[in-house]
Amino acid sequence: MxxxxxxxxxxxxxxxxxxxxxxxxxxxxxxxxxxxxxxxxxxxxxxxxxxxxSLEKIKDVVNDVTTETVDTLKSEAMNLMMKEAKEAKYIADAAGNFTITTPNLELKGEKGKDKVDVSLRGVSLGKWKINDTVQSFINESKANGNAAK
CATH class of the missing domain: 1.10.287 (Helix Hairpins)
Structure with a gap:
């Protein structure tokens, strides 16, 4: 203000x-x-x-701070995906649902869905659409030899 x-x-x-x-x-x-x-x-x-x-101004400030915080956390999570992809552990069940864990991240997804649940250090960042970075992270976690079924 x-x-x-x-x-x-x-x-x-x-x-x-x-x-x-x-x-x-x-x-x-x-x-x-x-x-x-x-x-x-x-x-x-x-x-x-x-x-x-006004309450509208207060609400706008709160929304701005919230948006900036979430954007910062998403950016940090994307950077960690690229850095920690080699350490990622991929676990899939018989239905095709999967969980990928690294020291700081956790992704949970379902087969055939275009979104994954992302958590950063235990804090949920919500559902993310699978973009190129997320898909690359999933593929690398499958291929790096840490996969378990």
Whole structure:
């Protein structure tokens, strides 16, 4: 978020913020029930709404951070696929379902499906479409001699 916007907001509305904080502390000090928390939440929400920060903006920021994190993890997983393909252990069952494990990755797939479940260090990264890198990883794990049936 832009610090200049917050700085301008604080400079323009410092008196309202100070009054809201005083009321908040008085309420928290005097009221001894769950009502005080309800009043405190209402005061905080009122300040957030008054500041112009909408729930949509907060949601957008959360979505942006989530997307960046997932993209970073996917990129790291792809790099690890290329690095750890020689160590991969391929295990298939009679139905054609397979599991490929490396020190940091695990792929689970079903015969005839175009997606695999990918986990990085035990954290699921969801279902991935089998692209060239994933297919190359699967083929190399089958061929490198660590296959078990």
């Amino acid at each position: 832009n610090t200049q916007v917050w700085s301008d907001f604080l400079q323009q509305n410092w008196l309202i913020i100070v009054i809201a904080l005083i009321v908040l502390f008085v309420v928290l000090g005097l009221v001894k029930t769950m009502v005080k928390w309800a009043i405190a939440i209402i005061i905080v929400i009122a300040l957030v709404v008054y500041s112009g920060v």
